[in-house]
Amino acid sequence: MEEESLHYKYTTVASYEKRVQEVGNPLGLDAYFRRRGRHEADIFLSGLKEESLILDLGCGVGLTSLYFWIKEHRVVSTDLGQALLERCRERGLRNLARLAQEHVPFAPESFDGVWSH
Numbered sequence: 596m597e598e599e600s601l602h603y604k605y606t607t608v609a610s611y612e613k614r615v616q617e618v619g620n621p622l623g624l625d626a627y628f629r630r631r632g633r634h635e636a637d638i639f640l641s642g643l644k645e646e647s648l649i650l651d652l653g654c655g656v657g658l659t660s661l662y663f664w665i666k667e668h669r670v671v672s673t674d675l676g677q678a679l680l681e682r683c684r685e686r687g688l689r690n691l692a693r694l695a696q697e698h699v700p701f702a703p704e705s706f707d708g709v710w711s712h
Contacts, residue, residue: 657683
């Protein structure tokens, strides 16, 4: 069972990393974020104080992390995909960590909010 779970996880990461060049295309995920993701992020932010510390689990290419940063929050962006984190770095995000969502090395009270979309 554990082996199947690991296979699924790494297969999923590999497929995202394969598509990383498409992500950010105006017809790709950026368009989705403008259409729908931003609204969901605003709802999330409405429950936080200004300059909150947010953990973005599975940040992908960092669209939402960047949005949180623009809204003047502090963000730690995490993903298992190295190419995805490189795209985050290209977007100017700096607090990055490569990790699996099942093994978060932070205490629960470390963050004001946790985003995973």
